[in-house]
Amino acid sequence: MDKPTLQKVHNLIKPYIHRTPVLTSELLNELCEAEVFFKCENFQKTGAFKMRGATHAILNLTKEQKSKGVVTHSSGNFAQALSLAAKNLNVKAYIVMPENAPEVKKSAVRGYGGVIIECGSGVNAREHEAVRIQKEKGATFIHPSNDDDVIYGQATAAIELLEDYNDLNYIFAPVGGGGLLAGTILAANHFSDTCKVIAGEPFEVDDAYRSLISGRIEKNKTSNTIADGLRTYLGDRNFPIIKEHVEDITRVEEDEIIKSLRLIWERMKIVVEPSSAVAFAAVLKDKKRIRNKRIGVIISGGNVDVSNLPF
Template sequence: MDKVTLQNVHNQIKPYIHRTPVLTSQLINDMCNANVFFKCENFQKMGAFKMRGAANAILNLNQEQKSRGVVTHSSGNFAQALSLAAKKIGVKAYIIMPENAPQVKKDAVKTYGGIIIECGSNIQSREDEAHRIAIEKGATFIHPSNDDNVIHGQGTAALELLEDYANLDCIFTPVGGGGLLAGTLLAAKYFSKNCKVIAGEPKEADDAYRSLLSGKIEKNETSNTIADGLRTHLGDRNFPIIKADVEKIVCVEEDEIIHAMKLIWERMKIIIEPSSAVAFAALLKNKGTLINKNVGLIISGGNVDLSNLPFNK
């Protein structure tokens, strides 16, 4: 991967994505004593940054692979992203979803044209079913985060942010599977002079934080966090990038996530999901180190169950 390759990725996926806006809030700037620039991927097609990686992964398949379709396992945003990207490119998408996935998410996948195959609620069941479909249909498996083409696609969000604001001192992202964080690190490496990248992670699912300490991929025994998009673990494609270049990973508590989410809803009047709030919570936790800095923050998505908002409990 180099600067030209990442720019080519961006050019390739442009017809399939929105160039999302960057918003600011004077109140939040005053609160943080910094200039904060929110890259709003909650306004992306299907409501999250994952449209970028999904589109890039499918566009990089050859014609024979496209004719046989793609398969992934996801109960959330990547399920929707791959379904919509496949529909726009003219490819079948088989989506392995746990039987206990919320109906609202299943309905969204169907709306975008994804063919749902249900499985058990554990990761092994997801992987086994995806493997079966890949063999039975000849479909190409695309991992939600541990895939080079997905990582490069996700990096275009930070690329756009840095094109708009070249003088950023740092960028905050959430970290779950690691695709967005790794892509952001690549964009910062090639499209900025010295922009550091900091990740936020729920303390209840802190495998990336522990992986950075141990130097190898750690997994969570439990993932009891409202940030449902971050209940996954790093992979062998994204972890080396993260280990080499991330400035630090900041762990945040559940009440800090809820506070950050509520603050954005109330003050900026936009809908963000808990996973996005994790990055903002990490920024708030570290605001003392960011005085007078120019800070980017990628709002990763805005797909929320409106009947189950955490700050109404």
């Protein structure tokens, strides 16, 4: 992967995505003792950055593959993103979702044109059902985070941020499945000479942190975090990028995530989901490292259940 290729990816998906705004807050700058630039992917189509990777993955399919559709398993943002990306490109999308997924998420997927196949709540049940659809329909499986084309698409959020502010010292991004983090690292490596990437991760699901230490992909025994979008784990396509190039992974407690979430809601007047607040919580925790620096933060999404806020 090189800069011209990533630029080509960005140009390819531009007609199908929003170039999201970068917002700042003087109060939050004072609190961090740094200049902080928030790349607001909560304003992206379907409310999250995943529209970028989903669109790029479908655009790279052959005509025959497109004619047979795509399939993924997701109960969250990628389910919605792949559904809308497929609709925009006249491709059928089969979305395997656990039967206990919130009805609001299922409704959103249907609204974007996705065909929902319900399954049991476990990971094995999701994967089994996705394989069945692949065989039955001939659909191409697209993983939410562990797919090269998805990773390259996710890189475009940080590319835009660095085009707007090319002198950042660090970009902070949340890490769950690893697609956004790996893409952000690629963007920083190729579009900046000085910018390093730090991940924010909840202590409750710190598999990425432990994976860096052990050198192999670790999993979690619990999923007890408010940051529901980060409960998954790394894959063999994104882990090598993260392992080699991430500057650090900063773990944050649940109360720190909630505090950061509330700060963004109250001070910036924007709706963000808990997973997005993890990156800003890491910024606040890394105050010594970032003092007097220029910091980018990827606000990954804004799909939150407003009837169930932690404050």
